[in-house]
Every structure is written in C-alpha cells, then in structure tokens.
Amino acid sequence: MSKIVLYGFDGSTYVRTVRMLLAEKAASYELVPVNVLKGEPREPAHLARHPFGKVPVLDHDGFRVLETSAIAAYLDEVLPGPSFTPDNPKDRARMRMAMSFIDSYGYGALIGVAGFHLFPDFIGGQNEEAKQQAIATSRRVLAELMKLRGGDAHIAGARPSLADLYLAPICFYVGLTSDAEEVFAVDGFAPWWERMQAMPSYQATAPQLG
Template structure:
C-alpha cells in the first residue's frame, strides 16, 4: 500500500495535531502543502479532496479522511495500543471533552474565514484581528486550564501519556504565543506543553518559522 499523504498547511493547528499523531504512531507520511494564505484550499484541486476547503486531508489505508479529530480517532482505532484515547468510556469522554474544548470552541472562531469576515464587517485592520484572537484564545485556554484541575490530570492532560487532548493543546498554545495572548498564568497547560515539547513526535511536527 502506498505511503500516506497529508495535505496540510504548516501553521494550521488542525494539521499540526495530525502530524503529531502520525509521528507518535510511527507512521511515515508524505506532505503536500496547501497554502492557505494563497487560497489554495479553495482551488478546484483541493475542493475535490475536501469540499469544505479545509486542511488537513489524509490519504491513508485506501481512504481519504478529513477533520483532524476524526482522523486521529481513526488512527487510534486502527493502530492498537496507540493510547490516544483511553480504553475506559468515562476517561474517553473526558479526553474528548478536553480536545473539543479547543477544536470545537476555540479553533473555529479563530480560523481565517471567520476572522477575515469580522475584519471586513468592522473595516478593521490588524488590530481587530489581534484583539479577536487574544480574546477567544485567551478565554478558551483559561477555561481549559480549569478543566485540567482534577485528579485525572497527570504529567499530560489525562494521565501520564499523551492523548488527543495534548494533541489539541500544544498547537493552540502555539497560536496563543503567535498572537501574544496572555497565557503565562496557565500553569498546568504550560507545564504539559513543555513536557510535550521534549518528545520527538511533537518536536518534529512543530511549525518551522
């Protein structure tokens, strides 16, 4: 079977999550860049891969998969022992809730499309973009920090090995730093991200500036 192909953009936090997952599971893959700033995601070639005009898209196992969390859950379910989701239903629910607190609540409103539309409506410039990012990233991660306040949190978001929750947290903190969002007080989240950064799978997936 051919090598998996990941259609991604280097700064896309959704793509970043999938890169980490593939690295953690030791799955070699080919990268095909899709430049979001040049609107390549809206070109017919990419819309044929994903009608939503989004990244990532992963070709693997004879399938074409979209949506980062769905991709990661597929990898978890088809690669035994991955640990990206715990086996216990209650623990899985907690990990999914943590992941979705970022992927479903912070990430969508900070995507290029919504932010560009807000700037057009307000006729604002970069100051509007920055203020928007800081508000939603800052507030969302502050809530995430509170969600980590419990005995189920270990060295990582859930227990002592990375799960899908950590795969969402690290890219979102990258975005927080990119937009100068004040996240210094997030002691648990920052400590977890620092541990993740020491793991080769996370380091290799990080955006290169």
C-alpha cells in the same frame, strides 16, 4: 506496506496534530502541500477533496477521511505503536470533551490571539477589542482543559492522548506572541505545556516559519 497521504501544510495546527500522531506511530507518509495562508484549501482542487475547504485530508490505501478528530481516531486505531486513546470510558470521555472544547471554543480564540500578531490578514485584520475577547475566551478554555486534567500529567490521564495532540500545536503559535504570558497564566497550564514541548513528536513537527 500501506500508503498514507496527508493533504495540508506544516503551518496548520490541525495538520500538526495528525503529524504528531504519525510521528508517535513512526509511520511514513506523503505530505501534499495545501497552503492555508495562500487560500489553497478554497481552490477547486482541494474543494474536491474537502467540501468545506479545510485541511487536513487523509488518504489511506485509497480510503479518504476528513476532519481531524475522525482522522486522528482512525489512524490511532489502524496504526501500530502506542495508543493515544485512553483505555477506560471516563478518560475517553475526558479526551472527547477536551477535543470538543478545543474545536468549538478554543481554536478560534487561541488562533485569534496568535493571528493578531503573526497572520493578521488571515483573521481579517488587527482588531484590539476582538483580541481582548479572544484572550479572555482562550483563558477560559485553557482553565477548563486544566480542570479536566486535574492531577494527571496529561489532559485525559497519565499518558498523552489525542486531546494533548490537539492543543499543543495551537499553543505553539500563542507562545510566539507577547500575549502568551497573559493567555497561559492559568492554573496547571505551565507543567502541562513544559511536558508537551519536550515530546519528540512535538519537536519533530515544528513548522518552518518565515
């Protein structure tokens, strides 16, 4: 039996992406706590695992993988169970575009909105102007992601892919705020969000808040 160790904490959206995938694959694993809100990723013990002080970090049978896109692609390939990588080049390109949009433009903006309400210290305090900018950017990113989705049920096709597992955990936090209605008022977002919230792997990985 192969051994999977995941460093991170359940409050991290990127860690939840990997946890959703592991749940979908019915894989057992050990979660070693590294609390982002307490600054633990920046402590020497974790910097030895990840030079830029981020979670998640994955160890699989002694092989270490850093960065969520690499971790998710690796686990999707090596673990049995349903695939979260589309079976054709165009849909794979849509998935990768979406993941890059989220990494490059979406995560910071959406977490900027959520952090304003839920964890202001983590984002450097409550700045109303920064929040308004984050709302505008979040809406642009969600609009582009829903354009990529087009008429499909999920971002890169009929089945959920890694792109969907990337976005849902971030939307979870925005959904807890009074700005959710405005951020989520994007064509095509509501049915996608309903489908994601209904996924058992989404429900099984909800962070323990408070």
